[in-house]
Amino acid sequence: MGKGFKKLRWSRYLMWKELKLRLNILKNNAINSYKVQTAYFFENVAGLGSTLFYTLTQLLFIQILYGNVDTFAGYTKTEMLILVFIAQFNFYVDWLWNTNNLNFLINAIREGDLDIILSRPIPALFFVTFKEISIVNRIKDSLPNVILISLFIDWSQIHTNGIRIVTAIILFILGQLAWHGFRFLFALPTFFIGNARQIFQVSGALGDLKDIPFEGFPDKLKTAFTTVIPSLIAARLSTSVLLGKTQPLPALLLASTVAVIFLILKQVGWIIALRKYSSASS
Amino acid sequence: MEKAVQVKNLTKNFKIRTNKNIVTGIFKPNYKHVEAVKNISFEVEEGESLAFLGPNGAGKTTTTKMLTGLIYPSEGEAKVLGYTPFKRNREFLRQIGLVMGNKSGLSWDLTGQQNFDFIKSIYQLEDSEYKKNLNQLAELLDIKKLLNKRVRKLSLGERMKMELIGAILHRPKVLFLDEPTIGLDITSKKNIRTFLRDIQHNSNITLILTSHDMDDVEKVCDRVIVINEGRKVYDDYLEKLMAEYNQRKFIKFYFEKAPEKVEVCYAEIVEEIPEEDALVYEVKKEEASQLITTVIEHTSVLDIDIVSIPLEEMIEDIFKKSSEVSTIA
Numbered sequence: 001m002g003k004g005f006k007k008l009r010w011s012r013y014l015m016w017k018e019l020k021l022r023l024n025i026l027k028n029n030a031i032n033s034y035k036v037q038t039a040y041f042f043e044n045v046a047g048l049g050s051t052l053f054y055t056l057t058q059l060l061f062i063q064i065l066y067g068n069v070d071t072f073a074g075y076t077k078t079e080m081l082i083l084v085f086i087a088q089f090n091f092y093v094d095w096l097w098n099t100n101n102l103n104f105l106i107n108a109i110r111e112g113d114l115d116i117i118l119s120r121p122i123p124a125l126f127f128v129t130f131k132e133i134s135i136v137n138r139i140k141d142s143l144p145n146v147i148l149i150s151l152f153i154d155w156s157q158i159h160t161n162g163i164r165i166v167t168a169i170i171l172f173i174l175g176q177l178a179w180h181g182f183r184f185l186f187a188l189p190t191f192f193i194g195n196a197r198q199i200f201q202v203s204g205a206l207g208d209l210k211d212i213p214f215e216g217f218p219d220k221l222k223t224a225f226t227t228v229i230p231s232l233i234a235a236r237l238s239t240s241v242l243l244g245k246t247q248p249l250p251a252l253l254l255a256s257t258v259a260v261i262f263l264i265l266k267q268v269g270w271i272i273a274l275r276k277y278s279s280a281s282s
Numbered sequence: 283m284e285k286a287v288q289v290k291n292l293t294k295n296f297k298i299r300t301n302k303n304i305v306t307g308i309f310k311p312n313y314k315h316v317e318a319v320k321n322i323s324f325e326v327e328e329g330e331s332l333a334f335l336g337p338n339g340a341g342k343t344t345t346t347k348m349l350t351g352l353i354y355p356s357e358g359e360a361k362v363l364g365y366t367p368f369k370r371n372r373e374f375l376r377q378i379g380l381v382m383g384n385k386s387g388l389s390w391d392l393t394g395q396q397n398f399d400f401i402k403s404i405y406q407l408e409d410s411e412y413k414k415n416l417n418q419l420a421e422l423l424d425i426k427k428l429l430n431k432r433v434r435k436l437s438l439g440e441r442m443k444m445e446l447i448g449a450i451l452h453r454p455k456v457l458f459l460d461e462p463t464i465g466l467d468i469t470s471k472k473n474i475r476t477f478l479r480d481i482q483h484n485s486n487i488t489l490i491l492t493s494h495d496m497d498d499v500e501k502v503c504d505r506v507i508v509i510n511e512g513r514k515v516y517d518d519y520l521e522k523l524m525a526e527y528n529q530r531k532f533i534k535f536y537f538e539k540a541p542e543k544v545e546v547c548y549a550e551i552v553e554e555i556p557e558e559d560a561l562v563y564e565v566k567k568e569e570a571s572q573l574i575t576t577v578i579e580h581t582s583v584l585d586i587d588i589v590s591i592p593l594e595e596m597i598e599d600i601f602k603k604s605s606e607v608s609t610i611a
Contacts, residue, residue: 017406024403028389028396035391115352116387121375122404278296279352 022126030133038136048141055145058084058211059152073216074245078157083239084211085149090172090235092142094207098180100132102187106197109190115279125270129180160242167252168242174255175234179207181262182230184269191273207231214240230258285361286456286488287326287349292358294319294344318344320512321358326505328455331482331489333499333520335597336509342492343460345509349490350380350458363455376405379454383461386441387448390434394425394444397433398451405452412451419447423477439470446474450481456488463498475501496593508600515604527596531570534562534587535577542581549573559584 062084066077075083105128108114117124186203189196206229214236217225225232233255240246294317301312319341326332334342347353348360351367351374360367365374380387388397402412420426423443433441442462450457459478463471479502482489491503499506499520506523508516516523532552535541541561543551549565565573570588577583 021403021406024400028400028403031396032389032392035389112382112385115347115350115382116380116385118352118370119350119375119378119380120387120404121372124370275354277353279347 022123025122025127026130026133029131030135033132033134034136047137048144051141051145055088055148059149073213075213075215076157078154079243080211080213081149081153082158082243083213083236085146085153086172086239087211087235088145088149089142092138093176094179096134096138097176098183099204100134101129102183102200104128104131105187106190106195106200110195112279114277125267158243160244163248164242164244167248168238171238171241171251171255172234174259175230175238177259178230178233178255178262181259181266184266188269188273191276209236215245226254227258230262233258284328285325286328286330286363287490288361289325289349290323290359292319292322292345292348292360293317293356294348294353295356317512319348322509322514324507324514324517326488326490328488329482329486330505331491331503332505332507333491333493333503334507334509335499337601340509341512342509346458346460346490346492350378351375376452377455379449379452379457381445381449381457381459381462383442383464387445388433391432393430393432395429397444397448401448401451407452415451415453416447419451422480423447423473439466442466442470442474446477450487453485454487456490459489459491461493462491463493463495471495471497478502496597500593508597510601510604513604516600523596524593527591529567530564530591531567532562532564532589532591533570533573534560534589535583536560536585538582538584544577544580546573546576
């Protein structure tokens with residue numbers, strides 16, 4: 001009994017140490033990213049300008065579209081704006097997490113910086129997964145856009161409930177996890193062929209599904225884009241559940257299975273890649 | 283004495299695609315196997331300081347990378363501090379340090395202090411231990427006043443000092459150094475070599491150095507392993523190597539006017555330099571004084587230089603001999 005209790009306390013202590021280390025990695029990476037972001041003021045202003053312009057063209061497109069039709073793929077103008085709102089948020093999370101970190105990983109492999117990471121007693125995969133945390137930049141870029149879209153939404157027209165909202169949030173998170181695992185696999189060829197920048201960009205293009213609602217896709221594409229290429233889950237499937245167009249439970253089951261599979265594939269891919277790593281630096 | 287490193291028949295092969303054609307390369311890639319390291323075996327005692335020497339592509343960096351767990355060997359065994367490096371056990375990684383002259387282990391947009399704070403949390407150092415170590419190392423390398431400056435703003439020499447601190451703040455038992463003085467000025471090189479020698483002596487750290495700079499090797503290491511074409515071709519103490527090669531001396535005589543050649547059976551004139559009115563003799567170490575006396579007696583000598591064979595030439599000679607052997611084989 002006493003021994004078992006001591007063992008439990010020890011394993012809890014180790015878990016706490018591991019958690020503390022990971023939090024420290026996140027903190028340091030966030031500080032580092034912040035310093036880099038604030039060092040290049042004009043670059044940041046330009047980034048904000050381009051995303052703002054993109055949002056305006058999206059809103060213009062919706063205005064023109066709904067000037068001619070009442071519904072598009074079963075979505076009213078308000079519902080479409082909700083989709084754009086969530087899709088835009090999804091885009092910024094993808095940029096914050098995947099684009100920045102996976103590009104960092106590709107460069108680190110190519111330039112040999114991964115050597116230093118691998119030589120330290122840290123969870124290397126966790127470190128590279130969260131190396132770039134440009135939260136300030138992404139908030140700065142996303143907030144004006146998301147606020148702008150929300151101003152166009154007639155919130156009184158939305159009929160949903162608590163369960164759907166919570167499910168949509170969980171779906172959004174699961175969709176991000178699945179999408180991250182998927183995109184990670186496109187960065188891994190760098191280990192084997194020395195460069196995967198273009199291959200990685202293909203994964204980005206596969207997620208660029210414009211503002212087509214979930215219901216707008218034929219069934220076969222729905223299946224493909226929620227399983228093999230999990231790009232519909234985070235924004236489109238979650239919006240569909242939020243708006244009561246898809247049942248929450250099957251969506252949750254599908255999203256959790258896909259997320260788990262892609263996270264396992266990520267882990268396995270990483271282990272295989274490290275075995276093949278030849279290290280670029282000399 | 284305990285063994286810090288044990289390597290047995292270590293081999294690393296790389297598979298390289300030879301058909302890089304955009305179309306045919308997909309269907310028929312064709313690969314060739316390159317043996318970067320061939321069947322190398324050696325041991326390193328705790329507290330020893332060892333240099334890997336060899337021309338570019340000889341396999342020395344690949345060997346270091348296998349020992350730090352960065353790459354997997356194709357065959358053979360390696361143990362560092364009793365651990366198999368490529369398993370990348372955290373306990374093992376906590377006990378080694380790696381400095382790469384051409385790579386930075388620090389975040390350039392943070393200050394040295396912020397970087398070291400992060401390293402403290404990675405290695406889970408106690409507050410008091412961390413402060414003591416940092417204070418000591420910063421004083422030794424004379425960079426205390428630079429700790430709050432962004433790494434990006436530091437000179438190359440100052441940055442390398444920070445890199446060194448970052449690599450040994452946790453007091454590793456084995457420190458791997460890959461070209462630690464590359465690109466540095468003479469003063470910085472000297473400071474870093476002295477520092478490495480000091481910590482090796484005082485803290486009993488095992489040093490494993492890879493460098494093309496023979497001064498690094500001479501000032502920092504006790505033992506050298508020469509690698510050529512993936513094979514170990516020499517492994518012994520530096521002192522012994524020097525003694526072996528310094529059995530012969532080069533003596534340069536400067537004369538008042540045109541050199542007068544004094545022929546002796548035990549020495550050979552290896553170079554004649556008319557523009558300096560000088561002659562260079564090669565002679566056995568124990569016969570050097572006899573040669574000097576003879577030449578002075580018979581000619582009007584202005585000055586004498588006694589030159590030992592530089593380490594660089596010794597190593598070059600080992601390369602040549604090993605290449606000749608492998609060609610014959």
